[in-house]
Amino acid sequence: MSTTTIRLPEELKARVAKAAEAAGTSAHNFILEAIAEKAEQAERRADFFAVAERRWAEFLETGESIPWEEARGYFKARVAGKDAKRPVARKLEP
Numbered sequence: 001m002s003t004t005t006i007r008l009p010e011e012l013k014a015r016v017a018k019a020a021e022a023a024g025t026s027a028h029n030f031i032l033e034a035i036a037e038k039a040e041q042a043e044r045r046a047d048f049f050a051v052a053e054r055r056w057a058e059f060l061e062t063g064e065s066i067p068w069e070e071a072r073g074y075f076k077a078r079v080a081g082k083d084a085k086r087p088v089a090r091k092l093e094p
Contacts, residue, residue, distance in 0.1 A: 006031075064089040 008016070013027075020030035059065055070087040077084035 062089075063091045065092060066090075067092065 017027050020027045066087045066089050074084050074087050
């Protein structure tokens with residue numbers, strides 16, 4: 001494991017110490033967990049945007065989509081625990 005030095009303002013250092021104590025862990029572990037959470041958040045956001053870009057490109061290529069009303073009805077039925085026929089993408093009228 002490598003070592004990285006960070007300089008924290010005294011106020012932030014005190015906040016970290018207090019939060020770590022409340023969480024029942026060390027300040028060091030608290031900071032490691034915070035960095036890991038932030039890295040995971042950035043990775044998930046990048047994945048989300050990659051999926052969105054891929055889907056947008058597919059839409060531009062095919063012109064097919066699902067009207068919001070149909071998608072919403074499908075989602076509401078699924079949330080309610082009902083079987084629902086999955087809507088099919090198609091070219092919509094302008």
